[in-house]
Amino acid sequence: MINPVTKTLGMALAVSALLGFSLSAATAADKPSGDNLKKHQTSPSGKYQPSLDVMPGQKMEQPGQKEGVPTLTKAEFGIANKIYFERCAGCHGVLRKGATGKPLTAKVTKELGFDHLKSFITYGSPGGMPNWGTSGEMSENEIDIMARYLLNEPPTPPEFGMKEVKSTWKVHIPADKRPKKKMNNLNIENLFSVTLRDAGQVALIDGNSKKIVHIITTGYAVHISRLSASGRYLFVIGRDALVNMIDLWMKTPATVAEIKIGMEARSVETSKYKGYEDKYAIAGAYWPPQFVIMDGDTLEPLKIVSTRGMTVDTQEYHPEPRVAAIVGSHYKPEFRVNVKETGKILLVNYEDINNLKVTSIAAERFLHDGGLDSTKRYFLSAANARNTIAVIDMKEGKLVKLITENDGIGTTPHPGRGANFVHPKFGPVWATSHLGDETVALIGTDPKGHPKQAWKVVQSLEAQGGGSLFVKTHPKSKNLWVDSPLNPEADVASSIAVFDINDLSKEYQVLPIGEWSGISEGVRRVVQGEYNKAGDEVWFSVWNGKKQESAIVVVDDKTRKLKAVIKDKRLVTPTGKFNVYNTMNDVY
């Protein structure tokens, strides 16, 4: 069953590029359908919305022309700009300084030259660049425009300061007009918030009846759902940086406030420390590179903090350090904020936001997602392009260790929030799978009880193959689930590997979740296991294209047998699923 995949990362990135974004945390979400990865690459199925919703009156200005550089008409500039933001910015960065993809500054592109650029865009590369021309995604004329566009200086995208943020802020139902108690019969703690990616919605699904309770219109391709500390409010953020605040106490849960905190974003979180429950929300943007602290009742924007600054290693200025995963600390009144391109982990203390204390922990570049250990004291974060897991101590506010390839981390770790369990031999561990290979790294997280194992890869499991996005378990479970939705093999992408935590030497079992869904069309990518509150069943998305059938398959945790298939016409491209109880309590 062991199936090491060469170039899986490249292909995953290519898929990612096709979609115009870089792979990220709950971005299992960020993938449409296609028959299989290979086919998808040559003929992606769905068009999608532009991700950059520039504010009215804040259009990108065309930079000046230079001698010896091909010109673009105003119309061509508009086309190129749109294509760049939809297709290229996710990997190459808004400012073209490079990120997951290579830099495309005018200096670099001039060295490559017009013909090279044209052929590169047309044919792609095995390193991950999609074949935009031969796939039919871009016309010859569009490629010609793009090659010329890239030879010019990048336009500067507009800023999005308090004025712009505030202009997008809407309180639909003021706090004093909201119910004083829960007005519905929902078992809120076992509710699931499910991203309906290509529909620009979330579905609230009742964990008991497995029925859709309500569909809520949100930003585009909701990246994650998070709960307020009390569990009453659900916050979701779209890739277009729109935050919806949903009141789960209402008879029919609905958006009570919304705000756009930038032009592109991935993360939202709430204050969880004792005394600050439901007081603040925070959201982090890709562009502009900043995070915004908001009132937890109204989403009123209170404080904007830019993340521009120096990279961790070379200490050179980076103009576009994007905000990746944010986690609210249980140990301190702090938000932990990953700044991707500079490789800094920020501990943002919210006790006094007018005299804002921020600890900037030098970690490693391209910080992405990650999760807490079982004690919630430590945070383990992937610096995925550097094949590194950075461990920080949220209590002491400092870096504990960078666990690298040399320590046994695989290629491009992608933990999501990771999975915590007690290893029969090595004690408490936290697990991550990888985009770039088939391994699952188990890292010791108990420096007191198991000092020898602490912050070491104590074991590396081999799962089905690369292209994995998420691992999952639950404190009450003895199963470790490993998905591989981005694997190029259709049968690998549409199934799940499950390990027995009691005996990790045993071969993993493969559950054909795609098949179980009863769907016959599409690749049926199986992604992101999520437990119910009781921890006795686990939900997987069977994720197909926008015009294809998708489903959620529920597996009994004890027997590993099919328990239910959730199908509904409204279940369009379901991806991330967030159980209220597990999300609010960081159970993973």
Added chain:
Amino acid sequence: MINPVTKTLGMALAVSALLGFSLSAATAADKPSGDNLKKHQTSPSGKYQPSLDVMPGQKMEQPGQKEGVPTLTKAEFGIANKIYFERCAGCHGVLRKGATGKPLTAKVTKELGFDHLKSFITYGSPGGMPNWGTSGEMSENEIDIMARYLLNEPPTPPEFGMKEVKSTWKVHIPADKRPKKKMNNLNIENLFSVTLRDAGQVALIDGNSKKIVHIITTGYAVHISRLSASGRYLFVIGRDALVNMIDLWMKTPATVAEIKIGMEARSVETSKYKGYEDKYAIAGAYWPPQFVIMDGDTLEPLKIVSTRGMTVDTQEYHPEPRVAAIVGSHYKPEFRVNVKETGKILLVNYEDINNLKVTSIAAERFLHDGGLDSTKRYFLSAANARNTIAVIDMKEGKLVKLITENDGIGTTPHPGRGANFVHPKFGPVWATSHLGDETVALIGTDPKGHPKQAWKVVQSLEAQGGGSLFVKTHPKSKNLWVDSPLNPEADVASSIAVFDINDLSKEYQVLPIGEWSGISEGVRRVVQGEYNKAGDEVWFSVWNGKKQESAIVVVDDKTRKLKAVIKDKRLVTPTGKFNVYNTMNDVY
């Protein structure tokens, strides 16, 4: 004797603009000679060196041409760039976003139009813009070039990250090759480090003999001198961002290490908290907007922190928030850093620079200089363009109060480090004079003993006139000295007002320091009183043009009589004077 000056601020700013920088802390320094201010404006005497020493290979790139915007040849662009950085950037900002001067973005300049720009540059304005044309400073051709230059997009100046900073770092004498004890007979604690502005030097003057001990070559127009906590090392920083570290224990004190921390800078400081004596140095740059923490023994650059971020009021992104005054806390292992354009006061904790804690205090825009109260717990900082003094509590790490015009602060406060004394009626106060008017504001600084007076302007004295840069007293003195070197009246500029602290209702006495110097040429601007260690004499610079005679006049504090005149051919444009003991202990 009361002589309110209209438009003094405008004129002061004009002088400042003539010099290509904005008025700042020890910038009494930043002024050459001229017969009087008026005359100086129409015919400034000395040429000076360019302030922006761009790194080799880091030339400013000419932005692309745009339709409808006048073109510049490469040669013209070079000329314009040089003029802009020498003459305009200090007030209008490197990025032309505006600072003390108005914004000059291409959008703004296009609205003004070519003819308006040309005439504005030629004739100046009463608001403070110098008359570059009619003064003969710029030729008609140069003004034509400048008007066209301003209609184009500003070029982006190069960054100056760790690679560039490190490439400028030189250790002339390694720490282990330096003397283990003091090898000279100097009374180091009564040594004065005196900026020889236009010579690019500092003079070390023995406070006892009043003789020049040694002249040390430094960066251009040394802005301030600071001491290490032990008093052994003297740090000076030029406007060109060159830091010299001078070992006062050597037989002949000399530079043991040097480094350039950017392209334009104003501030340097050392770690003073118990246990961290002589451990770190810090310097803050105007461009790029950043500060650099260095090893206190070698100046090895350790950490660069960008100050780019959101403004305090509108919370919009500012690309060029310059670092003004920095003070090492005695209460905590912290540097207090003023960020001018964003109006944030940063408390940078240096206990663990890899997990760097920074408290960002929302104060007021255009933070400039300031000083500690007598207990060293509070810091009072001018936000001068907003006629505000921001008070922060360095122990609690938060803003205490913004004292504004409404509270009795005058126009454009310019405290330098201010002056602390015990007011016979109101208890401990801290004083600041103003650039824009003749007043001296006395602010209560004793919230415990005098809560009613705390952080209020308890009294406003009227001194000779506007254009004041520094006030001065000493714990052992009963005199409060107020200079007014930028006053347009020559007799005001060349004299000092002195108040009796015991009876502040008494008319101030005027001491004709300029006359006492025995110099007959030039305006003989009298600037920046500085006490000796004993606190029984006070030194004033009599500051003339580069080619004119200057002097230092020493006054007996008790009798207010002339004690000595220091003259020396090498004493070229002496401006800031820093007594070792008073500087290392923040006695002011």
